[in-house]
Amino acid sequence: QSARLVVDDDFELAPVNPRLFGSFVEHLGRCVYGGIYEPGHPTADEDGFRQDVIDLVRELGVTTVRYPGGNFVSGYRWEDGVGPKDQRPRRLDTAWHSTETNAFGLHEMAAWLKKTGDNELMEAVNLGTRGLQEALDLLEYANITGGTKLSDERRANGAEDPFNIRMWCLGNEMDGPWQLGHKNAQDYATLATEVARGMRQIDPDLELVVCGSSSHTMPNFGEWEETVLQKAYNLVDFVSCHAYYQPYDGDIASFLASGVDMDGFIKDVAAAIDATKSRLKSKHEVAISFDEWNVWYQGAEPSRTPEGIGNWPVAPHLLEDVYSALDAVVFGDLLITLLKNADRVHAASLAQLVNVIAPIMTAPGGPAWRQTTFYPFAETARLAKGGTVFEPKLASGTVSTKRFGDVPAVDAVAVRDADGGVAVFAVNRSLTDAAAFTITLPDRAKSGRNAQSGSDAQPYAEVFARTLHEDDLDARNTEQDQNRVTLHANDTARLHADGRT
Numbered sequence: 001q002s003a004r005l006v007v008d009d010d011f012e013l014a015p016v017n018p019r020l021f022g023s024f025v026e027h028l029g030r031c032v033y034g035g036i037y038e039p040g041h042p043t044a045d046e047d048g049f050r051q052d053v054i055d056l057v058r059e060l061g062v063t064t065v066r067y068p069g070g071n072f073v074s075g076y077r078w079e080d081g082v083g084p085k086d087q088r089p090r091r092l093d094t095a096w097h098s099t100e101t102n103a104f105g106l107h108e109m110a111a112w113l114k115k116t117g118d119n120e121l122m123e124a125v126n127l128g129t130r131g132l133q134e135a136l137d138l139l140e141y142a143n144i145t146g147g148t149k150l151s152d153e154r155r156a157n158g159a160e161d162p163f164n165i166r167m168w169c170l171g172n173e174m175d176g177p178w179q180l181g182h183k184n185a186q187d188y189a190t191l192a193t194e195v196a197r198g199m200r201q202i203d204p205d206l207e208l209v210v211c212g213s214s215s216h217t218m219p220n221f222g223e224w225e226e227t228v229l230q231k232a233y234n235l236v237d238f239v240s241c242h243a244y245y246q247p248y249d250g251d252i253a254s255f256l257a258s259g260v261d262m263d264g265f266i267k268d269v270a271a272a273i274d275a276t277k278s279r280l281k282s283k284h285e286v287a288i289s290f291d292e293w294n295v296w297y298q299g300a301e302p303s304r305t306p307e308g309i310g311n312w313p314v315a316p317h318l319l320e321d322v323y324s325a326l327d328a329v330v331f332g333d334l335l336i337t338l339l340k341n342a343d344r345v346h347a348a349s350l351a352q353l354v355n356v357i358a359p360i361m362t363a364p365g366g367p368a369w370r371q372t373t374f375y376p377f378a379e380t381a382r383l384a385k386g387g388t389v390f391e392p393k394l395a396s397g398t399v400s401t402k403r404f405g406d407v408p409a410v411d412a413v414a415v416r417d418a419d420g421g422v423a424v425f426a427v428n429r430s431l432t433d434a435a436a437f438t439i440t441l442p443d444r445a446k447s448g449r450n451a452q453s454g455s456d457a458q459p460y461a462e463v464f465a466r467t468l469h470e471d472d473l474d475a476r477n478t479e480q481d482q483n484r485v486t487l488h489a490n491d492t493a494r495l496h497a498d499g500r501t
């Protein structure tokens with residue numbers, strides 16, 4: 001296989017919004033309890049937060065964190081999670097057939113995010129069992145300085161300053177029949193519009209995310225977006241996309257091309273946004289928040305929810321997929337796809353962060369470690385955050401797939417990083433062939449340009465390459481073998497004599 005990427009200084013696509021490296025913490029399984037919060041753990045701090053997990057979250061380079069769900073939010077009463085812990089009620093969580101103790105809530109989340117590097121909180125409101133009034137109450141509690149019942153309650157509960165949450169999700173996956181309080185597109189559009197209008201009466205500058213489709217393959221995909229946007233367009237800033245990928249019937253070649261589906265999904269939703277905008281003759285811009293994405297083996301044993309009227313465990317092991325080297329390659333391609341669409345996708349949340357389909361795993365009372373998927377995320381966040389995506393100009397040989405036909409064997413994107421260097425992210429989707437990959441870099445000597453500093457450009461002096469590659473596609477990191485799969489220096493990368501390729 002061979003592929004060529006041309007990086008041209010004159011063709012920029014979009015800045016990399018730091019929110020592209022967001023993640024997601026849901027009250028689900030051991031994501032919160034036993035994940036980020038484990039009082040009594042040897043590394044737990046005074047708030048009960050695991051310091052080993054905080055360190056890994058910082059290393060991962062996560063920015064925004066979506067919270068508290070997910071399916072969980074559609075039955076959640078936010079006020080259960082604030083106030084003295086010994087008075088917080090235990091509740092049924094019907095989404096995951098678990099017991100919610102409410103020992104962790106909004107204040108704990110805000111405090112934890114400060115410790116992980118002042119990350120942004122992206123809060124979801126419950127539009128499953130609840131509606132406008134409860135959303136307004138939560139907004140008042142969280143964002144009003146003081147002098148009202150709910151803002152004063154927050155202060156009494158220990159947060160003198162408002163949380164100042166900017167980004168709000170208007171419910172979660174309301175198109176999905178599994179969602180508590182699931183609605184048809186018209187009903188959801190009416191409710192979301194009403195809630196958006198009410199929230200804007202409190203603060204017109206909020207950034208609101210309306211629910212798009214739960215996957216590209218939902219039966220009413222497209223129609224849902226058009227119906228919801230037709231009503232809500234001028235009141236929202238984002239429409240959401242969610243996508244999870246896994247191999248079907250052992251078809252690994254198609255699984256490796258999952259990025260093709262994600263790319264098509266983004267293009268389709270962008271088309272719905274554009275069509276609505278022109279139909280409404282609106283000047284307002286709506287972007288995509290890809291606020292759930294990952295590899296997830298949905299039908300497999302780890303995702304079986306508890307059953308039985310008498311069985312509502314606290315923080316059970318749920319959705320604890322152990323990722324392989326193969327999964328990490330697909331995952332890397334999903335990140336590349338998000339970057340290639342940085343002009344339309346302004347926020348994204350890797351679902352999820354700890355233990356639950358997560359890059360970080362923990363053992364109760366024991367260690368925390370990095371899954372295979374940790375590495376592509378951390379490396380891409382480190383190099384791309386604060387940069388600018390170049391328009392992708394890629395020519396590649398192809399591989400055949402059952403689901404997507406012939407697809408490029410190599411997928412890649414280049415970013416001018418914050419220091420004016422060029423970072424290239426690439427995956428090889430071929431199951432059989434190595435790829436010879438040539439990158440033509442901007443001619444620094446000719447253009448005399450250094451984008452960031454404005455000073456005379458120096459020709460490229462160095463090239464570094466790191467690769468996640470395993471002969472055994474099934475290799476995984478486990479508690480017993482935590483560093484089996486990692487990044488390795490790739491010393492086949494060469495800077496050619498002309499200093500450009």
Ligand code: AHR
Binds near residue numbers: 071173292351
């Ligand atoms: O991330 C796991 C679940 O996937 C979320 O709760 C839900 O929104 C989606 O279906």
